[in-house]
Amino acid sequence: MExxxxxxxxxxxxxxxxxxxxxxxxxxxxxxxxxxLITGGLTLLFGIGWAGSSFIENVPQSGSLGLTVFCLPGLLLMAFIIRKYLPKGTRL
Structure with missing residues (x-):
């Protein structure tokens, strides 16, 4: 599973x-x-890895806390940077 x-x-x-x-x-x-953006993406991946390892080790409280503590700031950081620095009307 790991x-x-x-x-x-x-x-x-x-x-x-x-x-x-x-x-x-x-x-x-x-x-x-x-x-x-890179810091937010790496923080997001770290939180997902933390949560996955915790769930595999049968410690779901640690996994959910890891998602909250690591993934949420990463998502917020990426969202704020995209909203502030992405030019208006940019089509990806």
Whole structure:
């Protein structure tokens, strides 16, 4: 079961890198916006990994807290940066 989790995490990481590469070609943003997006994406993946490991180890309280503590700030950081630095009317 752990191998499946790490395989899925690898797929998510690869898709995230490809999405950031595509976005970097389509949209021009300052370097600190890219740093924030990457930090938010890595925080999101860390929270998903934490929750998955906790659920596999049969500690669901730790998993749900990990989703709340790590994934929510990552999502908020990415959402705020996209709303502030993505030019209006940009079509992806």
């Amino acid at each position: 191998l499946l989790e790490f395989f899925i995490m690898g797929i998510l990481f690869t898709l995230g890198v490809q999405a950031f590469a595509y976005l970097s070609i389509k949209v021009k943003m300052p370097w600190y916006a890219w740093a924030g």
